[in-house]
Amino acid sequence: MSLFSRRKLSEYEPNDHQYQLNKLNFKVTKLEDRIDNLENDWECASQGESFQLANGIDAKEAANRVEKAAQKALPNELKKAFDEINSAVKNEQQSIRLWQYKLGIVNGEPQWVRIYHIAALSRELKKYGYETKLDSNDSDGRFSSLKVSWEGKETSDISKIDPAKKYILPLEDTECEITDSVTGKAISHEVAYACPRDDKWEIIYERKIYSDAVVVPGKNIISAPNWVKSIEPIEAD
Structure with a gap:
């Protein structure tokens, strides 16, 4: 290698050494930050304070x-x-x-x-x-x-049905709360009902204060499938 080449190389050696030193200092700083975070979490836990990761949920x-x-x-x-x-x-x-x-x-x-x-x-x-x-x-x-x-x-509760009367068929424990998407407050409650639709019995959700949409003639219930007959009928007002 010529003298000229050796001198040009030596000019870069101090800079390369400084670059490596800066990288090492950066890694040490990152490690110190992680240690600080762990120490803070440990201190919170020892004092009975709760801490969670973002989007974390507890078991309950x-x-x-x-x-x-x-x-x-x-x-x-x-x-x-x-x-x-x-x-x-x-x-x-x-x-x-x-x-x-x-x-x-x-x-x-x-x-x-x-x-x-x-x-x-x-x-x-x-x-x-x-x-x-x-x-x-x-x-x-x-x-x-x-x-x-x-x-x-x-x-089956079919013996309770009067063909001349009208009923609603709410499924037990299916009430759900409807909330306002902006305020998050409850604005109504819905319940699942069994209703005939196009010659087929289906389950639909309707307001707890029901409308005529879920009222079923007794004569329809008598000929309904067993799963419908098994629902406790409530006489419509």
């Missing part, structure tokens, strides 16, 4: 969200369960088993898909006179199931 809030999801899904899951019960009755069965999940295909990939929230469904079906038994085979619930039986049980 997580459980509440799961329960709300189950309650929101309950009306449709109850109707689906009554459809399965009705089909079993036609086959002269006295019990069925409802699975919490099934293996399906989502976006071309196999995936476990929830069918029922069986704990919430079990509580609800008991109100209609059914015997229920939860059978949990694993911790994550993939193979959990609910046995529903009706041997020797009266599950």
